[in-house]
Amino acid sequence: MAGSGGPLSRSGLRGREVELEELQALIASVARTGSGGLALIQGEPGIGKTTLLAEAVSMAGAAGFSVGFGKADELHHIVPLSSLAACVLHGDQPLLSGDALVDLARNHDQRIWLVERLAEAIEARAGSVPVLIGLDDLQWADPLSRFALQQLPTRLRTSPVLWMLAGRPEPASAAEEVVAAATGNLPTVTVSVGPLSGAAIDQLTIDTLGAAVDERVRDLLGGAGGNPFLAVEMLAGLRTARASDEPVPPGLVVGVRARLKSLQPGTLRFLQMGAVLGRNFGFRDAAALSGQPTATSLAALEEAVGAGLLDDDGDHLVFRHDLLRQAVYVDIPPSARKALHREAAHHLVAAGHQPVDAVPHILRGALPGDEEAVALLRRAADDILPVTPGLAADLMTRALELVPSARPLRFAVGEQTILCLTRAGRNREALSTGDRLLAGRPPLEEFSRLQAALGGTLWNMDLAGELRRRAETALAVGGAAPEIGARLAALRALALSREDDLVVARAAGETALRAATAIGDRDAHVLALSGLGEIAQNAGENAVALERFAALSAIDSAFLPEEIVAHLHMDDFAAGKRLLLQAANDAGAMRQAMTLWAQGQHDLGLGRLDDADADFVTMERLEDEVQVPVQQVNGRVIRSRIALLRGDREAAREHLAAARERLAVKPNPGNTAAVLFLEAVHAEADGDIALAADKIRQVQQKGPFMRWRLLRDWVDCAIRMALRRGEHELAEDLAAQAGAHAERNPAVPTATGIAAQALGLVTRDPAMLGHSVELLRTSPRPLARAAASADLGQALLAAGRKHEAVAALTHARDTFAESGAHAAAGRVQRDLDGAGDGSRRAATTQRPVQGWGALTASEQKVARLIAQGHTNRLAADLLVVSPHTINTHLTSVFRKLSINSRVQLANLVMTLPDS
Template identity: 30%
Template sequence: MPVLQSPPGADDRAPARSGSRRPHPYETGRPPRTDAFLVGREVERQLVVGAVDGADKRGQALLITGEPGIGKSSLLRAASQRARERGCCLLEATGVESEEGLAFAGLQLLLRPVIAAVRTLPPAQRKALATAFGLEEGPAPQPFLVGLAALNLLSEVAGTRPVVLVVDDVQWLDRPTAEALAFLARRLAGDPVVMVAGLRTGHDSSLLHAGLEAVELQGLDDVASRDLLGAVADHLDEVDREQVLRLASGNPLALVELPASWRSDRTAATRPGSSLGDAVPAPAPLSARLERAFAARLPELAPATRDALLVAAVDAEDELAEVLGAASVFTGAPVHAAVLEPAVRARLLTFDHARVRFRHPLVRSAILQSESASRRRAACAALAEVLGDQPWRRTWYRAQATTGPDEAVADELETAHAENLRRGSVTAAISALERSAQLTGSSARRGHRLLLAAELGFGLGEADLVTRLLGEAEAHALGELDRARLEWLRELPDDTDLRSARRITELVDLARRAATVDVDLALDLLVAAALRCHWGWPTSGVRDRVVTAVAGLAGTETDPRHVAALAVAQPLLQGRRVGNLLSRAGSSGQTDPEALALHGMAAFAVGDQPLAADLLRRAGAACRREGRLGLLTQVLALGSAVGMDLGDWRGAAAAADEAHRLAAETRQPTWRAGSTMTVARGHALRGEIAVARRLAAGLENDAGARGNVCAGASALLARGFALLDERRHAEAYAVLRRLFDHEDPCCHERERMPGIMFLAEAGVRAGRREDARSVVAELEDAARATPSPLLQVHLVYARAVLADDARAEPAYRSALEHDLARWPLVRARLELAYGSWLRRRRRPSDARVPLRSALETLEWIGASTWLDQARAELRATGDRTSSRDGVRREPAWQDRLTAQELQIARLAGEGLSNREIGERLFMSHRTVGAHLRHVFPKLGITSRVQLAALVAPRR
């Protein structure tokens, strides 16, 4: 129903009142033309209407921002009207401030008309949505699985007609709903679904960071302002009109509403305290003036109508029966719908047989601001009484009605926090714990509840929220265990120097004290300390303290955190021990994604890349099944680095690309930086030098700002690889050599391992063979202490290429006898170096065999730098099968696709359906189909059979 119309049975017009105020057009039965609020908004209206018109061709999401009254709601109404005219499935919802803490309330309201389609969803998604809405019992669903379920639900509905989502006041949506909508907005392009949302300027929302096309509304220009004012207030004389134009400052709602309260007595209209505000310098904000303009109509209403309006303003739902029931409790007498009709005539709201809607959010604000705190609390208490079948909402409103400490309500809220977690709403659980703490009398219990809330915020990656909650908790009488928990939680927002030995020592000492009563907390503290060791790479003595503390936790050897902490803190010295623990763990039957991820991290740290790849692949599949995008981000970032080491550069690039996108979506900047490390190396190795250097500079900034030695080491690797690609061998050697200088601030014993092979090559070409040998000799000592496959295979290469001519051939033969099946790049570069050596020894026939093998592998990997070398070497042997100079070669099929297209193509080639691919990559099956429609012509194929042949593993 259009907001400016009254409902059936409530459209009587109030007679003009006597007095000095002239009648407003609405009161005389002469409303402005239906598009009056869109005067001056032709461009914006066309953008919104055009999005709806094109919904059947392309999904789209628009975010309209602006100050109160600027016209956001009018544009949203235009979208809704167009959707109805075109026969679209229209779904609408409006955020309400009083229910920000109610999990998925907005999403449930939005999807209510189409919820029957939930039966078409895969079982896991159907269960997630039903549990989130409280329709079924079950374990807590992952928030992003709820988002995926909503996406596929809308995709199914859109199979018969386009869907248009119109959401107003998104700043007041409960956060789980806002996050679900942001998830949807990022993934609508392939579905006939359009979202148009309105956000008030100055407020934050997940949708603001979702990459939506934004439309920021400014005030109307003078011509449009005069046109609008003329349409709604032709009763004003010239002087009054100029005064309204000045006060309205181009705000459409002000141009419509201020004249309704205007008095012809200009002195009265502009004196301090009048309903229009003060005609003095620095007037009140326009929104305050508008609130006063709406509030000025309230005293004329009967007390019963004002009571019902207050209850409706407190209630976030728009159900008429609920409002009337609560109003009856509030007044102590039955209240019927007729009591709202005077409010309709005063242009404050509309209603029909089922719904109550305020004409503008500022009306709700005006009502709440005009009432006393005690009456607002009484309205909340009345609403709680009628919500017997909705325990969480009842508890929330009971809490809103409570003023001082109330242990019973505080306990109810703590119980409600567990219910919210079960429904998958972490943010609602945090709100419940915060309010519970406010109503708790005991200082120790209040601090404990704040810490529980902070721990949930930690899991969300909300650094600002965690910092605030920890600051509040710290002021209370915390016990020793809670003090230790507080210090562990400080690790999320901590921006101190990662090399700080003092901070690592503090975490170790806290872990030792906590271990006597809470081993889980002790392990969490030690993992935090170990991660600091990895990023900041302090002295070996500091890292040893972490290892000693972990080893002292008896009975935890089978805990994945124990293994990961040892590996991350001392990857070389603990490599053998970690390998034994991983072997003993026997992860073949493990299905828990967190355990697989921790074991994968441990294998990565000690350099067992083949094992890490297998563990992280399984962890990623489990994360996708369970919708755990936060953990999946970390798994992909680690997996991309592993793929780069193993020569799967395209797979690594696709994983890093997805990790980078998900890190932004799940708010994990550290892991976004981790994926950037892989991306920088990849660009350098593919010869994309400018991009590699730009990313390396960003990593160096992070290294300097936070003492992130790991990022600094990755930047050196990227720079060294780029210089090698440019044949600047002496400079490349100088850069890479820094990684092996213990005095250099970027020396990192684990992160330098992927650079050994490149250092050896640069050393030979730069005439620094002897110095490179001294580095290798030092690494040989480390290799005897650890079975690290990454270290061992790089040394295999380095020994061969650094050997004297007299010993070179047996060195190459010995190196190629190693099992390098999982290390194709190492093997190909060995073959290339060996073939080049044979050619220089005037043995062209012998040289062709390893060179052809190297060429084939390097083409498969996409290693352009060494690929060109292999072709040149083959030509020099007299081989004419390689490409001729100057002939443009068609790029490998993988290089014709974007990272996301490559992911989809590989999965489709493996035989997965569009729906199965969509479930894995968190997109709808229609979006998958849209991507494949781009993939096929790019590859020059027409069937999945042909795609499967391309994707088939290389033999």
């Protein structure tokens, strides 16, 4: 750390013994326990964070850790994953090859997918050796690396992976986000590095000058304020001044500016160009910007390295410390800095760099009206949109600011800005931006383009009525390009899918599809098929919906979850499973949260309540991570229903409260009906049948398609509530809609069976209920089969046919119990007890809270696989679930077993009897 050479190899560690001990203890803990940990080293510039981090990394390496280490850069923080890439590509044994990382970047189109692949690579390495990943200058980490750092430590907490991060306290957002995400999930240590003590400064002086500290030197060093970098620079200057018998100037000038002043003009110019380019920069780039011949620049480089200002790592030149770069940078007049940044951007693009590499300079140097800068920002935003949509939206917002309002280019830039903001989930901002542009009275073609761009925004905001109004207005005024007209027509059909007259909606969708096909516009084609799929689903036409969503996913794999759910509505769980496997193995898989939604529907339909609950937990977490809540209301409604089936009333009430909270954010008709239905179920469980029936009636009033869509699998529950209240007309209405749904879907056993069950309940006809049970024998849904058998058993008991009743009730009880619906099984058991049947009872007792017995069947399977050494990915493949769901199960396993590492899990499982 010496300014110009000398025996300072350990000077940066003087006075840091306590901090080092704390970090060493965490290193030892991770190695000993086999579980994860995170350390954040914080302090002001030059306070010794980098030296402390480097020493801790060295200690971990000596302790047998596989080490990856990188450093974020202030002017390279736009490039997605650039900060974390340095950690996984460098080190004793890189976690990923450069080609593998490029392959990830080429194939992925969502942040969650990429983070999971990184997690798999790190987890695989940690299976044989503890891993340390260190990142310096966290405050400058790029957004995608920050996103990954918020997810990975918790995702890998059960593996021996230690994260060591260093950064400044300001800006604090990056560090706060990472630490907040890790806190409570794995051991987390924050090491605040403060000024050195006077004794440590004295020892630094002896290290450098080889002599005791006199009062004159001590007074001079007081200006360093305990900052080791400044102190070492001052001491280096003192040593140089003593050797040349020069007077000693005060303060920082001793360490930095005196050296800058002594440089040749060409060297200073070369350093200034380097400072503009960043702490790391290319020799050719700096030479080109300084306008000097290569030979002159080479001499400048040699002088800068000799002065202790730059290091040369063979690929890049690096300022030895960012404070050195800042000392050079601040001496450039502000107006010149702006011009140089703009010139740097132009040069980097001309030299073949990616637009995103030039963006930091554009942001610092572009002035309004700079159309080249606007073009670069647009290209960069387009490049990074799939992985960092928030940053892409920021770049486009800046691009829009640079375009004067009088220029036609403003509307094209505005359209792209709206699309980026919408993709980033910033819908209100997108709508506000669009309305400001529309207020500028754009030409008709631009008016139509802007309204089409706002279509996705309005749909995301559940403003279907406003979407229809705007689409119809834009179509009526005319002037749209053919492809824009087709998109507007498709958006209109999509909006109509939320209205009552689905005949009109279907006609509009078919017209839009024909137009999209004739024009050949992919976006219009996707929108038209999406609208027709929604319309068919809302009309209860399962086969038609499947046809539309299959065609849609063939064009855009992002809609694979919709196709999966459509297969499930047809009772085709084999196709659903095949497509779920395809989604899990697809390198370009999109919309991970929606895929988890489809997985949850699959597992719920097959009666795998434990897996379904874990799927929906994971889905909500993924939606929170990308800040795009879509299915959170429905997810909580289903989880509450699952909890009631299991007999966990407390959890069920918690999910109901959460569903209400999320409904306030997204109060569309479907969500409103879902929460009303859940409130009815809870009212019945609480014994308030009047309230339950009233809630069901409200659901019926929320729209003709929402009624059956919500109740198609649970209509029997709603009918029972109505009958218990004596609301026969309501029960008959529910049975009639179940019958209509069966008529539309005669090839779906669940639909026809539930229709017969509904009619049998209303008519109290054991024969019809028996027919329902027969129809449902070919249904893949065990909970539906169990409910029908329970209804048949109760009807047979009422008819005095005890022997037949016991058989039906026993089948219902056992089927409920096998699915984990222990509360439902318990209710059927009470009917059996009432019938005087004392035969075998199903296991309906509630699981303990802690220990192996507290684990669900799915959790036990996951625990055994992980204990055998399987990674999350391998366990997921074996169990045909998502790796995200495996992680959710594993989190629950560790909590219930009070352990925190895979090693502990393996040791515990070894003591268990084979099963």
